[in-house]
Amino acid sequence: MNEKEKLLLLSQGSNEAFEHMYYLYSGKLYNFIMKLTQGNNHVAEELVQRTFIKIWEQQEKVDPEKSFLSFLCTIAKNLLLNDYEHEAVRFIYAEYIRKSENLRYDNVTEKDIDRKLLEDLIDQLTEDLPPRRKEIFVLSRKYGYSNKSIARKLHLSESTIETQLTKSLAYMKDKLKYYSSYVIFLYMFFYF
CATH class of the missing domain: 1.10.1740.10 (RNA polymerase sigma factor, region 2, helix turn helix motif)
Structure with a gap:
């Protein structure tokens, strides 16, 4: 055969x-x-x-x-x-916890550390967005502005805001996938 x-x-x-x-x-x-x-x-x-x-x-x-x-x-x-x-995610996470422990917060939980780690990663990725997309993303996700409010503030259509946010989120998801499914889970949990 x-x-x-x-x-x-x-x-x-x-x-x-x-x-x-x-x-x-x-x-x-x-x-x-x-x-x-x-x-x-x-x-x-x-x-x-x-x-x-x-x-x-x-x-x-x-x-x-x-x-x-x-x-x-x-x-x-x-x-x-x-x-x-x-392994890379475990190393990054362990380093982050080690550095966080040096800050000696009394009531810091693992969830707080996870959230801070994720926020730091997203902040780093936000810096790589094109300027206008970055501004829209920050107004929406960091300051909680509605799409309508952002559109008025920036003199753009709501559909443009939605498109830019969709592109920002797709970029974030694509980059975050390299930090394991665990980080993506946290991202979805905290930001959706």
Whole structure:
């Protein structure tokens, strides 16, 4: 049986085909991950297992006409990037808490710290907006002006204000996704 036939069987849920593909490709995937992680064999071993688990869970996505090794490497790379993103968020959060603890607030809760962290991130992202969009965003989100009030104040139409706010929020969401789903959850919780 050739590889395409095995991949077709795998996409239909065959245990035997899965085992065959694991045997055939786990070593190649391991070597690929070792290069990405600069020789971290623990991470490479774990990612090989997680990648093949994902293959088994999404076996219907296996396309016999496409390179299986490329499919495996893409999944492994995405898993690794997600891990790195989560580590970066944990590090940023830990640093932020450490710095906040230095301020020695008596009644600061974790929710207050989360909110302050999110506000700081949004303030940083707000600085990158075009000047007029930034002004509209600040008036709306920071000072609580209605779209109608902003339109009157800036001599613009309400639809222009809505469009600019939509673009601002899309930009924020896009940038915040790099700070993990946890930060996005906080963003939606506090600002919607």
